[in-house]
Amino acid sequence: MDDVTPTNSQINSEVVRVDLGSRGYDIVIGQGELSRLGDRLKSITASDRVAVVTDETIHALHGGAIAEALSDFRTHMIIRPAGEDQKSMAGLDAVLDSLFRAGFDRSDTILAFGGGVIGDLTGFAASVFKRGATFVQVPTTLLAQVDSSVGGKTAINNAYGKNLVGAFYQPRLVLIDTNLLATLPVRQIKAGYAEIVKYGLIDRPEFFEALDDGIGADVLSLEPNALREAISVSCAAKADVVAQDEREGGVRALLNLGHTFAHALELTAGYGGALLHGEAVSAGMDMAFEFSARLGLCPVPTAKRVQDHLSHLSMPIRADMAPFLTDPDTLLSHMRQDKKNEGGNITLILARGIGQSFIEKSASEAELKAYLKDIAT
Template identity: 50%
Template sequence: MTIVPVALGARSYDVVIEAGLLATAGDILAPLSRGRPMPIVADANVAPHLETLRGSLNAAGVSTETIIIPAGENSKSWATLEQLTDRLLALGVERGDHVIALGGGVIGDLVGFATAILKRGCGFVQVPTTLLAQVDSSVGGKTGINARAGKNLIGAFHQPKIVLIDPRVLDTLPLRQLRAGYAEVVKYGLIDDATFFAWCEEHGPALLAGDAAAREYAIAHSVRAKARIVGEDEFETTGRRALLNLGHTFGHALEAEAGFSDRLLHGEAVAAGCALAFGYSVAHGLCPMEDAIRVAAHWQAAGLPNGLSAAGISAPAERLVDHMRHDKKASGGQIPFLLAHGIGQTYLDKQVSLDDVQRFLAIQPN
């Protein structure tokens, strides 16, 4: 068992990582139940894991109620949020209760936001079942839903009480979803850990092929990296936490163009966005060409898109930039971009011209 603390003062919590953890989760969660039922919110894709978790909780003397949410990004909506909060209220959830989010990033974001606003805040537990959620969205307390104007524009910071990660659940994850999550693993190397990026180049194929040791190492390393950054800048006020958005400004524009659908998964958009961020950095003399080539080559080797064409995006550059204008990080009409001086040398640039970004996107193959 690996335990990674997320140090946030009164909001601190642990991320527990262990193969087979789902089957013993009841022993860890029972003290949080206060003798009351613990609702589990999940989607239909995690049915086998749901039964394991329910069995573990019941064996520990904790009763459960299950709420099934439709799978997919479309569930991060006002309509689904209303349905979920109504159901939780009907179950009599109290402020001291804890709701379990069992699933990928969509379920975690939705349940996190619902519990942030339900009775002005109740507790929740993250039990992520995708690689992307395990290494990124389940840790750090960012919750929310999408709006017509863009992704994650409505939400709140709301930290979980605990995060339980069982790497074995990845054995049932479709390869495409696994690859999408792997993009967020590689991102930690690109941000400030060139040694870890080199590890990904060497061990990424084994991780994707099912190597348990590689998966557990990558998950633990990624969670430690995110916990450290979140601990330094919980509410993204100093700029340190913004580094986690590498690839996201470009990537969210691509997701918006794809209609936030399965046409382009979030991790796929992040991979393409990272490649574009490195390409933009090279075009402005900020980053060695060799580093951008390594990044693009690794995405291709991992079966991930490394640009507009590979992501299946053929929109005019002007429309992609229009998507960016809705970025929630915009301040004073300016959008901060994550650029790079090299692999492991990401930095925040608040002076990037969107006109210049549009010119750069206009010459990309699509």
């Protein structure tokens, strides 16, 4: 991506670089960044055509703003229903069909304007459209801003689990406008916060300390400085890992702290909105620390501190997942489908302490099943 010289109106923006050599890109973070989207796009593409993939909810809230931001471009809107069920073969086919009908080619830009569902679906569509088109992320939820929009993981779901059909496909730009979060329901903000605190629990204990000392509450209240700082730290943490391990062959698996439990909970709950991804991740991290303590890897008071932090901020913990924990055998079956698993073994991200997470590639199924049975009763 070419350098963009900041203007006076961009002083409050922060830029985090994802260093992947010639495929590297910037994550631009700030208030009002959407209004500068057009100029940013001109720095990365010569095409004047943009396909914007969004959902009905985001279009109703911000359709006018995105149209104004792209007023110098020929814009094709692809508006999908909201909801996780769009991450499907049917949803993918609908996006691709619209692109072909509109006559797009791979030099044109395909832009995701929405949360994680839209980002994952659009990114996967871009990866397979004529073997790869220019892809840009403009995430509108906190979870997407700090996690799913960064790093190039794109996917759809199928009957066997979440994100099992996909590709690694990096965007050319991620533009984060924190003003877009003002219309987000509190439940969605909390879902995003789960992915923020995750970075502290993986390997940035000082970040967790800051969140625990009060910044976490400020983030949840959308205080501008705390919000921008937390998003910036989160994106930098993920960018560092992605630069080391783009395709999850090693350390990138750490970013899945709590996710093996979370994906099993989500599949059990179904994808109808009963359980948001971030809610499942919050409870999944509590479970990962609780299970680590059960195995003697992590001090019990440390696991309790993680649980207390989440609970204090009214974030979901394992105890809140009771309706989805009644069938240990089914949960274990779901966990066996996880993408990180190798050689028939279940891979879990466990912890020895706050900021001391590690990859366990041969988690004991017997211990795991015993734990799932205990919490089910």
